Amino acid sequence: MEPDLVLDKVFELADRVGDLMHSTLKERGLTPARAGALLALHKAGRALRQRELGDVLRCTPRHVTALVDVLEAQGWAGRSAHPTDRRATLVALTDRGAEAAAQMAAERQDAARTMFGDLTEEERDGFLAVARRALHGMATLSEDRATSS
Template identity: 45%
Template sequence: MSEDLRPDSLGEAFGAVARSLRAAAMTAFAAYDVTPSQVRAIRVLTGEAGGVRAKELADRLRIAPRSATEVVDALEAKGLATRSPDPSDRRATLVTLTDQGRELSEEVRRARGAEAERLFERLTADDRAELARLLEKLQAP
């Protein structure tokens, strides 16, 4: 087996590309004064007009509820999200994006897309399709 086709070599190459993509995303996020955790929360909240329970947000982010509280605190301090009682269960809290949060979500999405485009522009359309197919295959259970 060729040196560059060994699973450990493929893993290293995959990791290097993932790090490049993460670095590009960090560059995009920095311009908006948001952290990757905050961006992930914004992405979960985007499109959830009625809000998301704080516990569900933690679950969807795969973080501890306390960590989710810190993320929401930061979003709230920046005017990007609000908390309100859940009308169906007043013990629960709903987290909802503000108009400013929705605008930021779209801006970050565009900036992140532009950074990803810079990374993937060296691939042909066929290369991109093949990469998408392979990534989907790797993600399958």
């Protein structure tokens, strides 16, 4: 069994989950990026500056503006002025947005339980250990590339 095929499985797993999520989102009228923004706000549990949102989502401030534009137009979230910093804009979920985000988070957890809920503790630990070592190997690879450039 080549390491190659293990990597294939990881991608297959991520792809399938991604596909499923994508299709459930479409029913809600949400795209992956917009849903990500809602979930980020949900997880934060408070209003975020657009800048903060961009940091969490790992995208540029410019893109956050566009994202929030749509979320606001469709009633998922709203902008408000920052109380003390007049440069900043706060983004908060509307009731509708909060409900959708909570539901999506719950669905994600259900899916995770369906996939990994019936594992023994041993199996889970073994799986995570392998994943962690792989991530560490990856990090090493990335650093090598960074220093050699």
